[in-house]
Amino acid sequence: MWRIDPASDDPLYAQLVAQVRLGVAHGTLRPGERLPSARELAASLELNMHTVLRAYQVLRDDGTLELRRGRGAVVASTATDLTDVERAVADLAAAARRAGLSVQTTTTLVTEAMHR
Amino acid sequence: MWRIDPASDDPLYAQLVAQVRLGVAHGTLRPGERLPSARELAASLELNMHTVLRAYQVLRDDGTLELRRGRGAVVASTATDLTDVERAVADLAAAARRAGLSVQTTTTLVTEAMHR
DNA sequence: CTACTTGTTCTACGACTACTAAAACAAACG
DNA sequence: CGTTTGTTTTAGTAGTCGTAGAACAAGTAG
Missing domain, CATH: 1.10.1200 (Non-ribosomal Peptide Synthetase Peptidyl Carrier Protein; Chain A)
Structure with a gap:
């Protein structure tokens, strides 16, 4: 997972958003599963923490993720048959x-x- | 046709692009048909000529339109069954x-x- | 040929977005 | 308690979006 292309026309945060959405839709990411922390993911992808956090916040507003301090980002329980x-x-x-x-x-x- | 929403999140030129694509796909715009000139359309929609022209150029690069000086924008002949x-x-x-x-x-x- | 139309190109400006950066803060975890 | 992690703030650079004015070139129409 986490293939980011800095040369893409799509914003970096949008690429993250799309990948998480696809992961959840395809079952690669299961409800309750925990994603890397914003700082951690930013470091490994060589991005800024805010860029990762922005993606997480979009997905939180979308209902895809749940964010809590100290715990991180967790996939929400949607459980729909696709x-x-x-x-x-x-x-x-x-x-x-x-x-x-x-x-x-x-x-x-x-x-x-x-x-x- | 030509319903532009200045308050939309989508760029104005992108809205024009989408409408032309939909018109061609749905058969509302037929191959050979001529679209309003950039200046004309810009005036009637209260946009800048460059904004309209940008949409036309995207559609030209896309193969949807043919642009020629003095003649204007013409729908290219794709003719596919949809x-x-x-x-x-x-x-x-x-x-x-x-x-x-x-x-x-x-x-x-x-x-x-x-x-x- | 002439006059007109229309796309093309150029420069420029203000507003907004995308991304990075550093720092301080608050809630939850172990 | 200390650590982790999201949250918020401020700030700077780079790029896009839309507008604006102007000049230019290639067609069209008379």
Whole structure:
């Protein structure tokens, strides 16, 4: 885990957010599991503590993580079954690729569909 | 068409990009059709010409539009059938909503799935 | 050919975001 | 108790977003 690309267009904190979300969605990160502390993760990734903390705070506001002083960041207990979603995602990816759609156009379509 | 929200978190040019992409995907904008000139659209939306032009340039680099001086912005001829994609998008949106996933997490999953 | 339209390029500015940095603080842990 | 860890504050640099004005080049239309 924790593959950060400083040269990416996406902000560093957003990359962390996406990775945690994917980990939780895929079951790699299980509810109750503890993530590295902000200082620890920042040191190992050669980032600033605030950058890591910002990602953690986004995920806390999102309901994905629970943050407490002295304990650190813990994955919240969501416990939803994502098999349907995973299959739908795979189907969409295949259809979009077949149609020659870009990733951006595809996510734009998804965002629009979910905003209704 | 052309509903811009200056208070949105998304940049103005990104909103324009998304709307053109959706228009092309849904068939509202057909290949060969001409979009308003950058100055014209900027005036009617009360934006700066550069903001509109930036959106047009993103779409040109994307292959969605063709830009030529004196003529303006024209929808490129892609002509792909999107019925499969539309159905897959609707299925995914339903599954994600059923699982209680946020729009962001869902698009993150889609992005990841298409990057493989 | 001429006049007009339209995209292209350049410089510049103010506002905001992203990231880093150092420090001090408060709550929970062992 | 001391340690760990998130929280908050202040500060600086770099980059993006949007606006603005101007000049330029390649097409279009008459």
